[in-house]
Amino acid sequence: MLDHDTIAAISTPPGTGAIAIIRISGDRALAIIAEIFSSKAERFSSIDWNTRSHEAIHGYIFEPGRLELIDEVVVIPYKGPGTYTGEDLVEINCHGSPVLTREILELCLRRGARLARPGEFTQRAFLSGRLDLTQAEAVLDLIQAKTTRQGRQAISVLKGHLGERLKLVREWLVELLARIVAGIDFPEEVGEVDLDDLGEVVARCKAELEKLGKTAKSGRFLRDGLKLAIVGKPNAGKSSLLNQLLSFERAIVTDIPGTTRDSIEELFEINGIPIILIDTAGIRVTEDKVERIGIERTQKAISESDLALMVVDVSSDWSREDDEVLKEVGGLPFILVSNKTDLLNGADRSEFGNRINSELSKPIESNVSDEQQNGSLNCLERTYVSAKTGAGIDELKSKIEQFATKDCSGDSGGSLNQRQAQLCWDAIAALELVETTIAAAMPQDCLATDLKTAINCLSEASGEDVSEELITEIFSRFCIGK
Ligand SMILES: Nc1nc2c(ncn2[C@@H]2O[C@H](COP(=O)(O)OP(=O)(O)OP(=O)(O)O)[C@@H](O)[C@H]2O)c(=O)[nH]1
Ligand SMILES: [Mg+2]
Incomplete structure (x- = not known):
């Protein structure tokens, strides 16, 4: 699924501003900037782009073969893989004229980059393993935040705590499934998993998933x-x-x-x-x-x-x-x-x-x-x-706030979105079937299918195993340049 061609886009909003930023990401990002940038107006500077990473470099953008300079800029090269996209990445900070930014972008496109699709920088971050899907979706929420609290909420998820919790439950279930399968394959050597043990793991997973699923309600209030x-x-x-x-x-x-x-x-x-x-x-x-x-x-x-x-x-x-x-x-x-x-x-x-x-x-x-x-x-x-004097109104507001935030997982966690929460509830439903099978004392191989369903739901929530269509759909909601 990894796509190594080089992409470029204007990452700042359209219109006039003090500065604008053009981003280039991919194998040719550093080669393109080397061709169109000079640290001196006379264009005889030589920069070793492979050694100068995460550093602001002042200079000029020009079109090779033409005399005039296009803009005075600050360029920041980032050598992969320790970058947002996991690839070589360059940010050109230029003057914020729509005409100039378009000209510089077109120059990058003529030197071998292609125009990025909406959200493609973040999609590459996800595909290269820099972000899990909960974090990538949080980037979108962060960009779209309309209140500071919505922003705080998104940044909590971006830290990756929720994704980690989902992955942990998934690991517990994978380990359980492995023990069951080993017991079936090697009945003499390994034997069946102890039923109390089995019930304990399933109950622990369900409890954690319920907590995670509930965060979506508060999250929805904060978002919508x-x-x-x-x-x-x-x-x-x-x-x-x-x-x-x-x-x-x-x-x-x-x-x-x-x-x-x-x-x-x-x-x-x-x-x-x-x-x-x-x-x-x-x-x-x-x-x-x-x-x-x-x-x-x-x-x-x-x-x-x-x-x-x-x-x-x-x-x-x-x-x-x-x-x-x-x-x-x-x-x-x-x-x-x-x-x-x-x-x-x-x-x-x-x-x-x-x-x-x-x-x-x-x-x-x-x-x-x-x-x-x-x-x-x-x-x-x-x-x-008293609606007349205003007495008690602050207390009422704080009660409304408590209701809206009561299921949030706290400052460090943020909340799942509806897609992720639905997958948690689906996983819980599958685990309930596992419990029914245990209660009916059926053979342990009957548990495998439902356990696998629960594991698949969690893989899809955190993005460990997710369809290409869903990835395209999620990232198409982003703006170009992010
Ligand atoms: N003293 C006092 N009067 C109030 C208070 N709140 C409302 N009122 C008065 O009660 C009357 C009705 O107030 P509204 O806010 O119109 O009541 P409402 O529930 O919207 O009434 P409807 O639209 O008819 O259903 C008005 O004369 C208000 O001035 C209050 O806290 N103290
Ligand atoms: Mg009224």
Whole structure:
């Protein structure tokens, strides 16, 4: 699969800038730069490109056979294999005019390089073993990061920790498979693997894969944003809460119940986590046609969200409308936000807290499923705020942040993407079949197929064994020059 031709591309974004960078990678990279670069304007410098690696060299770019100089540049040669691509690599830092950069690139192409495909430099890094697939995909996430936190997350994965963990589980399974196969081939000398031993390794692998798979959820929130619906009965203060979280008056607030008719979506950020916040129409039984359509949209917002803020009004009693809201929230995890605390004193607040406790522990009547019977099952947190004064809003934000990051593997690990996580879940499913086979006391050769499936999933996740189509698909998402 390794392709040794020499590639070149402009690695900086199109347009005018102070500088631009052209990269050349491959067997002819150093020969090309030797032909078109001189450290002196008079062009009689001689540079031994094979000995000068990882060093900035000032000079000029010219076209052989023509008198005029094209640009004054700084060139950094990198002698392979200790380079990003694992090959000889050259970076030309030139002035950032689109005309100049194109001219220099064309010069490289005329001297034997070809234009790089999107992501081809990183693809070569992967193919030469400099990066595993989790790291290569993290490069893409790093380039596309829109918040500092997304950047931190990608750089954690780029360090290779997650890929190492995937590879370790794979090694455990390969070793187990080898022992089973040896036991089958040499029953006299080696014998069957001890069943307790077998169960222990499978359980250990499953536990580690579950941890790894779960990181994808937090990773998805960091990458694509957390969808957060604000729900509650009319007049609970949902729109006021939206405005307070956004720090500007986005939604109309009045004391007329049923003010918000349509869902309102706004994007904001909590410590670098993108949040898609949806203010919804208050939930109640109503004959008003427009309001009913609004409530249908609330139901849709709930069904599409990752988390809800259920707003209750501490200045009024828990009502049937609050029960209705709880029913609509159903199985979705939610934070119970007791609003309008500015209207309560401390004693009232603790009485309200007690009331809520008893309300949340009551089973919800009506025709909801068993799983949704008890609203408190998914009430992750309770918090008190005043959407009017802003009291308690920071605490609420930190609770949302905790929810979004709770499965992250910590600062050193980052999180898997959806592709890698799906392969972890597939591997777990295969290991569950292994457990069933063990429990049924079937012969050990029946375990081999499922173990191999699990191993293949992990090989594909970390890129140790991956199809050419998938590689092409992954790297085509990159920009040219990376
Ligand atoms: N004192 C006090 N009043 C509040 C607070 N939050 C909201 N309100 C008032 O409660 C009323 C309803 O507020 P909204 O934010 O419009 O309530 P809503 O839940 O969006 O209502 P609908 O859109 O009708 O479902 C308004 O008069 C607000 O000024 C609060 O924290 N304290
Ligand atoms: Mg409203």
